[in-house]
Amino acid sequence: MIKIENLCRDWNEFQIDHVNLDIKTGEYFVILGPSGSGKTLLLELIAGIWQVDSGDIYMDGENVTWTPLEKRGVGFVYQNYMLFPHKTVFENIAFGLNMRKVDKKEVKERVDNMMKLLSIDHLAHRLPRTLSGGEQQRTALARALIINPRVLLMDEPLSALDRKTRDGLTHEMKELHQKFNITMIHVTHNFDEALSLADRIAIMKEGKISQVGDTTEIFRHPKDKFVADFVGVENIIKGVASKYREKLTVIDTENISIYTTEQIVGPVHVTVRPEDIILSNKKVETSARNVFEGKITEISDNGAIIKLTIDVGEPIIVFLTRQSFIDMELNIGSHVWTYFKATAVHAF
Amino acid sequence: MRKLDYTTIFFILMGSFLFFFVLIPIVNLIVSANPEVLLSNLQDQEVVSALFLSIYCALAATIIALLCGVPLAYLLARHDFWGKGFVESVIDVPLVIPHTVTGIILLLVFNPGGIFGAPLSHIGLTFNDAIPGIIVAMLFASSPFVVNSSREGFESVDPRMEKVARTLGSGSLKTFFIITLPLALRNVVVGSIMCWARAISEFGAIVILAYYPTTAPILIYRRFVDFGLTESIPVAVLLISVCLILFLIVRLLISGWKTYDKD
Structure with missing residues (x-):
């Protein structure tokens, strides 16, 4: 749907260096990278906000590299939303339709529908400065979506929001993606966001794409140290969360059940930091809620720290000091018990 | 009452000299004018036409400054280019050179044999002792206010907002008129006044x-030279009133103009 070939652009301290991407129709595509990696610039190049130095951009098979941005039919949402401060919520959302000289009655109808869909219909006559961050973000999304763009480009759309609002909107963006069946490209430095939203992720570093793949691929098999360090997780498991009882959620991974104190339901990813996992040779009484028996499948010696992979139904990575490793007399195939608290489990 | 420290007291003392140095002469001028004489001056054809001429020519100069200065201000606010510093300096030069020098500079180019004056005289425009001459003199000296103030306004509008407007289907010139200009309008208006x-x-x-x-300023000067101080005061009061009213409007606009990002 969107094909990017050998895209290059130098701009101040940022540069895009021979980027190639192939984004499928209807895909939720996340570009993940640290700040300064050029990911915003890449997004702006796709939108046509800047011109490329070399390379080509295709949308639906059409070469749009030199198409002016107002003719490209993309929606763009910035981190700070960039709502027009002198226009009301209604006028902001109606802007794209008015530019297309859509009939007044139809504009009203479509804007009203869009506002209802994003539950901001009660804000129609308010000016942007009177809105909360979440409300501004919804308005910005509505304004971009109403023109039925070929692709919705979003630059750190959730970063300016507080945790709670962000979680709510993340969920909603997933729904919007399905409802509109629209191709989305989302740029972020936050890997939680990438995990919960992306169909596929591209990791970007210093203007280059270093890896593209679905979430499991990226997090389980980082191609190089940069990706591994950047995504920064050892244990990442997919599952479905449901309420177990008051203040406790259970996540079913099909092989094991993991408990967490975080309140969440639906399909999730679970992470546990290796240093939060305790290992023992035999079963012990403990207050930890997550107790799994498993076999060591891999041992890698990193000097003072030994990294063990234990198959408990899902692969779990545990770190041990060299001394404990020797004391416990562990080998590949050894039976061990792993313990970790429900509070150590992060689900998103 | 809060106790003021000695530095604040000292600075108030020094600062108030300047404040009163400006305020007292202006107030003194206004109160020293005899209202009856002022009224009779308002009926004096020479005074009225001089005031009207000043206001009218200044308005024409301002409109020209707007038509050319606003695009220039936008360019300076949005683009970095080779020689930008030079362009900025040239725009500000009228602020730092003596106005009599400005007159000589303009006389050289706008006299009927000058590089601007000669071609323009063919289409019937003369500048020596003529209204167009007044307007160019005013334009030269005052245009930096429009450029600098408008530029400040344009710089306060995030360029990404314009980009978003364009992704929504608005062309670049249209975006300027419906997004950028309305948001920078206060600065443009203040600069114009x-x-x-x-x-x-x-x-x-x-x-x-x-x-x-x-x-009007010439009339004041002439009355002062020909008839002395008392004759020049009423015209001076009338002129200063016009300027102060305009200035008051500026202050009100600055404090009262609704800016959309603040309450």
């Missing part, structure tokens, strides 16, 4: 380039 007030006050350049027809 400052330019207008400054143009009304212009004397130095006009006295050299276009002594006739008589503008």
Whole structure:
């Protein structure tokens, strides 16, 4: 749907260096990278906000590299939303339709529908400065979506929001993606966001794409140290969360059940930091809620720290000091018990 | 009451000298004018036409400054280019050179044999002792206010907002008129009124380039030279009132204009 070939652009301290991407129709595509990696610039190049130095951009098979941005039919949402401060919520959302000289009655109808869909219909006559961050973000999304763009480009759309609002909107963006069946490209430095939203992720570093793949691929098999360090997780498991009882959620991974104190339901990813996992040779009484028996499948010696992979139904990575490793007399195939608290489990 | 420390007291003392140094002469001038004489001056054809000429020519100069200065301000706010510093300096030069020098500079190019004056005289425009001469003198001296203030306004509008408007289907010129200009309008208007007030006050350049027809500052000067202080005061009071009213409007606009990002 969107094909990017050998895209290059130098701009101040940022540069895009021979980027190639192939984004499928209807895909939720996340570009993940640290700040300064050029990911915003890449997004702006796709939108046509800047011109490329070399390379080509295709949308639906059409070469749009030199198409002016107002003719490209993309929606763009910035981190700070960039709502027009002198226009009301209604006028902001109606802007794209008015530019297309859509009939007044139809504009009203479509804007009203869009506002209802994003539950901001009660804000129609308010000016942007009177809105909360979440409300501004919804308005910005509505304004971009109403023109039925070929692709919705979003630059750190959730970063300016507080945790709670962000979680709510993340969920909603997933729904919007399905409802509109629209191709989305989302740029972020936050890997939680990438995990919960992306169909596929591209990791970007210093203007280059270093890896593209679905979430499991990226997090389980980082191609190089940069990706591994950047995504920064050892244990990442997919599952479905449901309420177990008051203040406790259970996540079913099909092989094991993991408990967490975080309140969440639906399909999730679970992470546990290796240093939060305790290992023992035999079963012990403990207050930890997550107790799994498993076999060591891999041992890698990193000097003072030994990294063990234990198959408990899902692969779990545990770190041990060299001394404990020797004391416990562990080998590949050894039976061990792993313990970790429900509070150590992060689900998103 | 809060106790003030000695530095604050000292600074208040020093600062108030300057404040009263400006305030007292202005107030003194206004109160020293006899209302009856003021009224009779308002009926004096010479005074009225001089005031009207000043206001009218200054308005024309301001409109020209707007038409050319706003696009220039936008360019300076949005683009970095080779020689930008030079362009900025040139725009500000009228602020730092003596206005009599401005008059001489303009006389050289706008006299009927000058590089601007010669071609323009073919289409019937003369500048020596003529209204166009007054207007160019005013334009030269006052245009920096429009450029600098508008530029500040454009710089306060995030360029990404324009980009978003364009992704929504608005062309670049249209975006300028419906997004950027409305958001920078306060600065453009403030700059224009400052330019207008400054143009009304212009004397130095006009006295050299276009002594006739008589503008208000020239009339004050002539009355002072020909008849002395008392004769020049009423015209001075009338002129300063016009300028102060314009200035007051500027202050009100600055404090009262609704800016959309603040309450």
